[in-house]
Amino acid sequence: MGKVRVAGFSVSIDGFGAGPDQSLEHPLGKRGGELHNWFYPTRVFQSMIGKEGGTEDRFAAAAMEGFGAFILGRNMFGPIRGEWPDDVWKGWWGDNPPYHAPTFILTHHARASIVMEGGTTFHFVTDGIEAALAQAKAAAGDLDVKIGGGVSTVRQYLLAGAIDELQLSLSPVVLGRGESLFAGIDLPSLGYRLTEAVPMELATHVVLTR
């Protein structure tokens, strides 16, 4: 049985996992993209956008590799409602998304599954986070399930006690406003302990386990 993990999840100094005013133009919120400055130069990200090269970074690798299934909130899949024509939009990533595994989208709108290139199939789950997790675990088998975000999805699974390991990348960015990962969430009371902290040039990576 695999673990349920959050990995490569970037957070600002002031605790935001996304910027404010998310839109089609700013899917991560204003200045939200700066949270991921540590990730862009890595081989893992370069490969996600179809390029060769990039730096080796074990936290970037751990963020995308070795998962048997992914769970994403609906905003991770597409822009705000009304700008997402259901039968046309197939995610932000083109024909070959970087998941390469069954990927479960939390949504209130039922839709047929979409088989993409490279092993990714998008499944749309309308009956809640626990149903999505059960389906993802079944699909992942012995591999891990990644809770891919966004902030609201990670917070829901944290509060449900469903996440075994939380790997955060603390970016040297101050956003001021946005989606707070931590507000009202008491990680030690939920059973999490810091088990690793690795300061690197572009981010400090920490791992919490329970």
Added chain:
Amino acid sequence: MGKVRVAGFSVSIDGFGAGPDQSLEHPLGKRGGELHNWFYPTRVFQSMIGKEGGTEDRFAAAAMEGFGAFILGRNMFGPIRGEWPDDVWKGWWGDNPPYHAPTFILTHHARASIVMEGGTTFHFVTDGIEAALAQAKAAAGDLDVKIGGGVSTVRQYLLAGAIDELQLSLSPVVLGRGESLFAGIDLPSLGYRLTEAVPMELATHVVLTR
């Protein structure tokens, strides 16, 4: 004219500058002392407790050295009311406190100034943060004024737009509860920009200026 600075101010991953349930036994709140794990091994801290040796750390030095005056909240000076006999308590630090300069304590209880050894004089200011800052600036002359904490005092001066430079030490600690430095404070809107980020083994140090 010197600057008004916060320096060596330790913050947890989840944004707390002190732990919960502050008491005589836990003046920094429960587990709050862990925020300063980066500071204890330094020469600057070792010297504060009368010991020789310790590591050289420019952020530790910048946290205590070069100031012409300090401002402290009342909880930084003494434990909770009722456990602070006004005419006896002379701070946490013994006869020779680590400030070596005029040090202004924000309080609602008037008290005569106390001349300590080593250049520290404690002055008790009862007419608010702006009066305290004016007195501290006058005392500091061309040197900087340090807003020494705690969290509530730093937040008040941030919101008043009085702080020129904010140097934070991000400790790999998750507290869950405590005094949040950032909650409801939008640093970019207050004019702060990140100007330096230095990952070190025990903390990542960042500098914000306006």
